[in-house]
Amino acid sequence: MEDLLEQSALVQWRIDGELHELEVVPGASLLDVLREQVGKTGTHMGCRTGHCGACTVMIDGAVAKSCIAMAATLPRATITTIEGLTAADGTMHPIQQAFWDAAGLQCGFCAPGILLSTAELLQTNPAPNDAEIDAALAGTLCRCTGYQSIRRAVGEACVRMYPDAAGE
Amino acid sequence: MADSPDGDLKYVGRSIRTKEGRAPLIGKAKYTSDYAFAGQLHACIVRSPHAAARINRVDLSAATRVAGVRLAMHGADVAALTDPIPDYLEPALFGGKAAAHRCLAIDEVWCYGQPVAVVVAEDMRTARYAAARVQVDYTPLEAVVDAEAALAVGARTIVPGWDDNLLMHVPFMHGDTVAAFESADQVVSTEVKIHRFSTQPMETRCYNAVWEHNTESITLYGTSQNPHPLRLVLAQTLRMPENKIRIIASTIGGAFGLKMHGHPEEGLICLLAKLTGQPVKWLESREECLLIGAREQKHYIEMAVNNDGTVLGLRDRFYANTGAPSACPGWGMAFLTGLTMPGPYKVRDIDVQMHAVSTNKPSWNAARGYGKESTAIALELAMDNVARQLGVSPVTVRLKNFIGKDEFPYDSPTGLLYDSGDYAGAVEKTLQAIDYDDCLEEQASARESGRYIGIGVAFELTPEGGAIPGSMVVGYDTSSVRVGPDGTVRLLTGVTSPGTGNATGIAQIVADELGVDIDAIEVLQGDTNASPYGFGNYSGRSTIVGGGSAALAAQDVRLMIDKVAAALLEVERSSLVLQRGVYTSTADSSASVTFAEVCYAAYTRAYDVALCIDPPLEATRTFRPPSIRHTPDANGNINPYPSYSNAAYATVCEVDVQTGQVKLLKFAVTHDCGKVINPILVEGQACGAIGFGIGGALTEDVRYDASGRQLTRSFMDYVMPRMSDMPPIAVEHHDMPNPGNYLGLKGAGEAGVGGSAAAVVNAVNNALQPLGVVMNELPLTAPRVWAAIQQASVAPTPGGDQ
Numbered sequence: 001m002e003d004l005l006e007q008s009a010l011v012q013w014r015i016d017g018e019l020h021e022l023e024v025v026p027g028a029s030l031l032d033v034l035r036e037q038v039g040k041t042g043t044h045m046g047c048r049t050g051h052c053g054a055c056t057v058m059i060d061g062a063v064a065k066s067c068i069a070m071a072a073t074l075p076r077a078t079i080t081t082i083e084g085l086t087a088a089d090g091t092m093h094p095i096q097q098a099f100w101d102a103a104g105l106q107c108g109f110c111a112p113g114i115l116l117s118t119a120e121l122l123q124t125n126p127a128p129n130d131a132e133i134d135a136a137l138a139g140t141l142c143r144c145t146g147y148q149s150i151r152r153a154v155g156e157a158c159v160r161m162y163p164d165a166a167g168e
Numbered sequence: 169m170a171d172s173p174d175g176d177l178k179y180v181g182r183s184i185r186t187k188e189g190r191a192p193l194i195g196k197a198k199y200t201s202d203y204a205f206a207g208q209l210h211a212c213i214v215r216s217p218h219a220a221a222r223i224n225r226v227d228l229s230a231a232t233r234v235a236g237v238r239l240a241m242h243g244a245d246v247a248a249l250t251d252p253i254p255d256y257l258e259p260a261l262f263g264g265k266a267a268a269h270r271c272l273a274i275d276e277v278w279c280y281g282q283p284v285a286v287v288v289a290e291d292m293r294t295a296r297y298a299a300a301r302v303q304v305d306y307t308p309l310e311a312v313v314d315a316e317a318a319l320a321v322g323a324r325t326i327v328p329g330w331d332d333n334l335l336m337h338v339p340f341m342h343g344d345t346v347a348a349f350e351s352a353d354q355v356v357s358t359e360v361k362i363h364r365f366s367t368q369p370m371e372t373r374c375y376n377a378v379w380e381h382n383t384e385s386i387t388l389y390g391t392s393q394n395p396h397p398l399r400l401v402l403a404q405t406l407r408m409p410e411n412k413i414r415i416i417a418s419t420i421g422g423a424f425g426l427k428m429h430g431h432p433e434e435g436l437i438c439l440l441a442k443l444t445g446q447p448v449k450w451l452e453s454r455e456e457c458l459l460i461g462a463r464e465q466k467h468y469i470e471m472a473v474n475n476d477g478t479v480l481g482l483r484d485r486f487y488a489n490t491g492a493p494s495a496c497p498g499w500g501m502a503f504l505t506g507l508t509m510p511g512p513y514k515v516r517d518i519d520v521q522m523h524a525v526s527t528n529k530p531s532w533n534a535a536r537g538y539g540k541e542s543t544a545i546a547l548e549l550a551m552d553n554v555a556r557q558l559g560v561s562p563v564t565v566r567l568k569n570f571i572g573k574d575e576f577p578y579d580s581p582t583g584l585l586y587d588s589g590d591y592a593g594a595v596e597k598t599l600q601a602i603d604y605d606d607c608l609e610e611q612a613s614a615r616e617s618g619r620y621i622g623i624g625v626a627f628e629l630t631p632e633g634g635a636i637p638g639s640m641v642v643g644y645d646t647s648s649v650r651v652g653p654d655g656t657v658r659l660l661t662g663v664t665s666p667g668t669g670n671a672t673g674i675a676q677i678v679a680d681e682l683g684v685d686i687d688a689i690e691v692l693q694g695d696t697n698a699s700p701y702g703f704g705n706y707s708g709r710s711t712i713v714g715g716g717s718a719a720l721a722a723q724d725v726r727l728m729i730d731k732v733a734a735a736l737l738e739v740e741r742s743s744l745v746l747q748r749g750v751y752t753s754t755a756d757s758s759a760s761v762t763f764a765e766v767c768y769a770a771y772t773r774a775y776d777v778a779l780c781i782d783p784p785l786e787a788t789r790t791f792r793p794p795s796i797r798h799t800p801d802a803n804g805n806i807n808p809y810p811s812y813s814n815a816a817y818a819t820v821c822e823v824d825v826q827t828g829q830v831k832l833l834k835f836a837v838t839h840d841c842g843k844v845i846n847p848i849l850v851e852g853q854a855c856g857a858i859g860f861g862i863g864g865a866l867t868e869d870v871r872y873d874a875s876g877r878q879l880t881r882s883f884m885d886y887v888m889p890r891m892s893d894m895p896p897i898a899v900e901h902h903d904m905p906n907p908g909n910y911l912g913l914k915g916a917g918e919a920g921v922g923g924s925a926a927a928v929v930n931a932v933n934n935a936l937q938p939l940g941v942v943m944n945e946l947p948l949t950a951p952r953v954w955a956a957i958q959q960a961s962v963a964p965t966p967g968g969d970q
Contacts, residue, residue, distance in 0.1 A: 027293075041202040042195020044421070046370045047454040051883035054370055082195035096193040101185055103848045106856065107667020108192025109199065109370040109421030134892035141883070143370050143422050144667060146855030147891045149848070 009072035015040065016084030022071075030066040030074065031055045034081065042083040043112050046141070053113030053140030057081050063113075063120045063139070082112040085119065094160040095119055104153025106144035113140030118154050126162035128154075177747070179676035179686055180911065183848035187672040187691055188419075197419045200374040203389050205447040208376075209238055211440055212295035213433065213450070214285040214302045216277035219311035219528040219876025220326065223275055223284065223304060230301035231287050236294040238444055240302065242285045243272035250439060253405050256397070256430045256497035257639050264336030264524065267327050267493035271405070271436040277306070278326055278492035279530040280878050281459040283432050288440050288448055311876035315466065315489035315525040326528055327493060335490060335499060336524040340506045342581030342803075343517035345472075348481030352472035356557045358550040361945040362542050364464040364489070365868040367535045367860070368888065369666075371421020372452035375433055377441035385412040386438050391427045392417040393664055394704030395696050397640040398429040401495075405435035406442070413438075417694035417704075423666030424860075425534030426460055428706060430495030455881045461870060462498055462535030464489040465505065467546040472517075473554055477565045481517040482510050484546065488522070491529040497641070498532025499524050504539030504634075507582050511547050511629045512591045512814060513569040518581050528876045536860055538707065540630050541922030548626040548926035549944050552933065556942070562625050562930065563599065567592050570627075573904070577795075583805020584631065586812045587795060587914070588904040591627060594816040594838040598625075601836035601898040602818045610820075615938060620823045621833075622935025627816050628923030631809035632708035632915030637798040643810060644792035645713035646700040649678060649721040651729065651785040653771040655749070655764030657682065657689040662702010663714030664694045668853060668917060670710040673845040677715045677911070681722035682729075683746040684763065700788055708813065708915030711845060716791030716910035724787035733766045735777040795908040811906045811914040815839045815854070817927040819895070823935045828954030830866055830932055836898040837924070842906045842914030850916045851899045857920020858897055863889045864921065865928035869947050936960075 008023045015038060024033050029048075034040040034057070043066055046054030050068040057066045058080040085093040095118050098104070105111055114137060121128055121136035128136065133154050142150060191197040226242035252268040260266050272283050285302045289295035312318045312326050318333040326333055349355060376389040386408070392398050395415040403410040420427065433450055440448040465488045472481035488502035506522035551569075555562040571578050573590035580586060607623050614621040635643030647661040659678050665671050671691040679686040692698050703709075733751045734741040743755035751766060753759040770778045770785050793810030800806055820834040839854050867887035870880045880886050905912025925946070932948050933941070941960045943953070 025293075036204075040195070041198075044199070044371070045201065045451070046372070047883050049454065049882045049884065052370060052454075082193075086194045092190060092194060096190075099193055100190065103183070103186055103669070103852060105192065106669060106852055107369070107371070107420060107422040108188065108197055109667070111192055112195065115193070131892075134890075137891045141370060141888055141890065143368060143424070143859070143888070144856045145852055146857075146859035146897065147889075147894045148855040148897050149852050150891070151896075 011071060011074060012076045014078045016081055024071040026072055028071045030069040030071045033071045034066060040081045040083060043081050044109055054110050056113035056116050056140060058116055063116050082115055085115060095157040098157035098160050099153045102149065102153040102156045104149050110140055110142045114142065114150055118157060122158060122161055127158060179679045180845050184672055184676055184686060184846055186669045187675050199371055199419050199421050200376060200389050200391050201451050203376050205378060207446040209288050209290060209444060209446050209448045210292040210295045211286055211288050211437060211448050211450040212299040213283045214299050216280060216282045216284050218277060218306055218308045219280045220309040221277050221306035222309060223273060223277065224307060225305040226285050227303040228285065230303065231298040234294060234298040234301060236290040237287060237298045239288040239440060243270060243274035246272045246436065246439065247274050250405050250435060251407060253430060253432065253435060253495040254401050255495050256428060257500045257636060257641060259336050259499060261638055262336055262338060262503060265330055269493065269495040271432045279528050280876055281530050286436060288444060311528040313527055313529060313872060313876045315487040315527060318525050318527050326526055333526045334523060335526045338503060338506055338522045340509060340520040340522065340582045341518065345481045345483060345517045345519040348517035349472040352480045353475045354473055356471045356473055356554045358469045358553040359944060360467040360469065360546045360549045362463055362465045362545055363946050364461045364870045365864045366458065366460060366462055366870060367424035367426045368457060368886065369422030369424055369426055372454060372457045373427060374451045375437040376447060376449040377438040378447045379441045379445050386441060387414045387416065388438055389416050389418060390434065391420055392429060393423050393427045393666055393706060394429060395664065395694055396701050397703060398434065399696050401429055402435055402438055406438055415696045417664055420666045424536040425538065428497055428534045430497065454883065458870060458880055458886055459530040459878065460533050461491055461530055462501060462532045463542055465542050469546060469550045471550055471554055475558060477558055477560050477568045479513060479515050479569050482515050484509060484520045486522060488524050489527050489529060490524050491527055491531045493526055494531030496531060496533040498534055501532065501534065501539030505542040508540045508543040508629060508631060509582060511543055512571060512627050514571045516581055529872060534706065536857060537918055537921040540918065544626065544628040544922030545926045549929060552930045566595060566627060583801065583803060583807065584809060585795060585807040587906045587908060589812060589814050589840060590902060590904050591814060594814065594840060594902045595627065597838040597900045597902055598816040598818045598836050601900050602820065602834055607820050620825055620935040622821050622823065622931040624927040624931025624934055625818050626923045626926035626930060628814065628919055630813045630919040632813050632918060633712045633793060633810045634707045634808050635796050636808055640703065642703050643796040644790050645702050645717055646788060646790045647714060647718035647721050648700050648786060648788040649718060649725045651725055651767055653768045655767040657684060658692060659689055659718055660692045660699045661714045661718055662700050663710040664704040666705050669849045670714060673711045673849060674715045674718050676845055678718050678722045681719050682726050708917045712793065712811065712909055712913045712915050713791050715913065717789050719910050720789035720791060721787040724789060725785050728781040728785055729766055729770065731780045732770045732778050733761060735780055736761055736766060736769055791910060793909055811842065811909060813841045813914040813916065813919050815919045815923055817923040819927045819931050821931040821935060823932060823953065825957050828950040828957065830948060830953065832862065832895040835895045838900040838902045839919060840902045840904050840914065841916040842903055843912040844901055844903060853917045854899055854920050855897050858924040859889050859894060860921045861924030862894065862928055864947060865925040866947055867949060
């Protein structure tokens with residue numbers, strides 16, 4: 001245990017707007033640190049091999065699989081989890097609201113990957129076509145919906161975020 | 169009591185957004201693995217690397233020396249403190265063999281991945297590290313991997329004391345097949361191989377057991393579809409009274425049958441909590457989750473047909489490789505495959521021989537479709553083969569043999585009683601939805617330009633809401649409706665939600681019956697200390713019996729509230745109108761009182777206006793679908809299902825003959841689930857199940873080497889559909905209400921797997937017909953399709969079956 005402490009790394013992360021200084025042990029994944037040390041249980045473990053996307057977060061604005069990101073390799077980073085999409089007063093992000101209203105998800109376990117990938121896509125693309133949506137969300141597996149309701153909800157989110165772009 | 173004049177106020181039939189609401193979308197839903205308690209310990213399980221082996225010795229000493237380890241146990245340790253795990257569904261009920269299921273293996277392992285030892289430590293890393301220090305001395309035995317080889321003379325019996333590996337043989341026979349086959353114009357033979365594919369919910373299993381020192385009882389937070397029946401199983405396994413166990417099945421991240429119980433870890437983790445006096449958590453890895461199998465069957469089908477396409481008789485001999493014996497109900501899928509024959513077809517002379525075989529592959533658990541998907545795959549591939557052999561359209565062959573919509577209720581040759589349906593109508597709607605005639609033209613012109621486009625059609629009959637006499641698979645369920653003094657509603661139901669949204673559907677029903685706003689209803693499921701005794705989620709039953717029982721309870725409570733309202737307003741009950749939370753009377757225009765005021769009076773004025781009722785405003789009712797029949801008929805048959813949902817599928821694919829890659833271009837389904845409570849939720853169920861079928865038909869496959877070691881260990885190897893793999897799905901409803909059930913419900917959720925898989929396979933075969941390729945062995949992965957094309961181009965056998 002002494003050895004582990006000597007090797008542990010100090011990281012500074014801004015997680016969902018809040019600054020955290022943490023000591024992380026070598027080999028710990030970002031997923032484990034977020035869930036166990038920071039209490040961000042909205043980020044889920046689905047496979048630990050980077051295939052399913054239930055653990056998705058944004059690192060410095062880009063989506064990443066937290067289960068295969070080694071915590072110690074990120075000395076300073078801004079991290080957004082699914083919990084950070086919601087405003088401080090509890091108001092849902094338009095994407096979250098669109099997914100609720102359009103019944104985009106069922107069990108909700110894959111929500112981190114689906115919602116954050118949608119957010120990343122819509123940041124730069126106000127009117128994505130089906131192929132662009134498929135490509136942006138390719139990193140997340142959903143087992144409940146067959147993806148049809150997710151496509152519909154992403155379309156609904158576009159309309160809410162960019163009302164002027166609708167119809168293009 | 170006048171009905172609300174405003175029909176728009178009804179919730180049933182509308183796409184209401186889900187009661188699960190914000191929590192899963194803002195990352196605040198609490199799945200089982202999100203619970204952590206003071207003093208939390210973590211368990212890691214040591215599993216067998218061999219498919220079959222004798223355990224000579226388990227040495228825990230190196231593991232127990234690791235700092236932070238609190239407990240390490242092997243099979244004999246655990247067996248001294250527990251009894252065998254009772255079967256969810258006993259094979260003996262159907263004339264099958266019995267085996268003792270233990271939390272940890274003793275003396276012998278029966279499959280790769282079987283739990284052999286367990287380590288509990290203060291954190292997960294330490295538990296994993298220490299588990300790797302457990303030394304197990306094995307003598308490997310010859311592994312029995314293939315189902316038919318397992319039945320061969322001289323095959324090693326995998327369970328000591330058994331005389332062979334046949335878990336169960338059931339004949340499903342009716343009529344005179346010999347005469348049918350003699351009188352037919354020809355016999356069409358089809359071999360269908362259905363592979364092992366799995367449900368793989370995104371949330372793996374997790375159990376977190378807490379020893380309650382004050383009551384000397386156990387609280388298990390667990391991913392369970394059936395908390396009450398699991399409680400009984402744990403009581404027997406742990407040698408504890410049932411009333412000392414509480415199960416809380418929190419938010420579930422998908423289940424699809426995989427979280428039905430019988431798993432060795434359920435009792436094991438509870439025991440560890442009891443022994444350490446601290447909370448113990450086990451979270452299944454994806455590799456562990458992939459061990460749980462389903463569906464693998466080989467069918468040898470013969471259909472006696474006339475040249476016009478009429479099927480006169482069906483023979484099917486099939487072998488299900490159910491893996492090592494387990495307490496989970498997976499093996500029952502093989503039984504259902506036989507029982508559901510011959511599906512939607514009016515074939516009276518049948519001889520179906522079901523063989524459920526035990527092997528050294530890991531065990532099955534229930535998987536969406538529960539064997540009925542395999543009936544559909546086998547039958548629908550065989551029907552296409554009939555169409556090919558006779559040179560008639562696959563649509564014609566089906567329409568010629570369907571049970572007619574005026575022939576219900578229909579006595580099936582295996583003794584089932586189909587309630588209602590319009591199979592031909594569903595197929596016609598599906599063909600319209602996919603523009604079938606246009607597709608045929610497109611196919612013809614594509615062929616001229618060297619492109620291979622195929623159209624596949626299939627049908628699926630999915631009995632829902634099953635009940636097996638003498639087991640905890642029951643047909644009924646129970647709900648409580650409680651209205652508080654402020655007029656808000658608690659709805660407690662014995663059915664659970666695996667994340668399907670059934671809480672929303674049931675709340676819609678209750679909101680209509682009570683006449684309240686749906687937002688005033690809180691639904692509680694999955695806590696054995698709160699919900700009425702119930703059987704949870706399986707077999708598309710949740711809305712049928714959860715919704716049906718909640719409706720009855722709501723009607724009772726509504727009557728009580730109406731009585732108090734009439735007393736308060738001093739009017740006849742028949743003159744009351746309840747609209748938007750306010751009672752008025754057609755007899756007295758000045759009379760008005762809010763729903764909440766009436767509820768308050770019901771609690772607080774028990775000696776005057778509320779003398780007419782017995783407070784509190786609560787009722788508990790059971791709905792028992794009337795068409796289930798467990799008394800055997802003259803032929804000894806029972807009808808274990810109350811309703812028979814069904815669906816027709818069509819898909820269009822393009823096959824790249826250079827690579828063997830299959831791309832789905834279009835997909836349509838017409839679904840009959842009876843009355844639709846919430847269209848958006850039913851569509852979600854249908855599309856999700858179709859995702860399973862498409863994945864199963866094309867890419868999902870759990871593979872083993874010759875010695876029975878599992879090769880498929882991650883989502884790198886187990887390839888499930890991603891968004892780009894799924895075509896847009898046109899969903900049509902064709903509702904033929906079930907006359908026996910509340911609102912005519914038939915159930916949704918299971919239909920979709922088998923019919924869609926069969927449609928995809930039929931489409932690929934249709935695309936490759938010019939090349940003489942016919943593949944009836946799933947899955948149709950690109951390498952397999954490519955190899956079949958190469959083989960056919962070497963030795964063309966047009967129209968032939970492999």
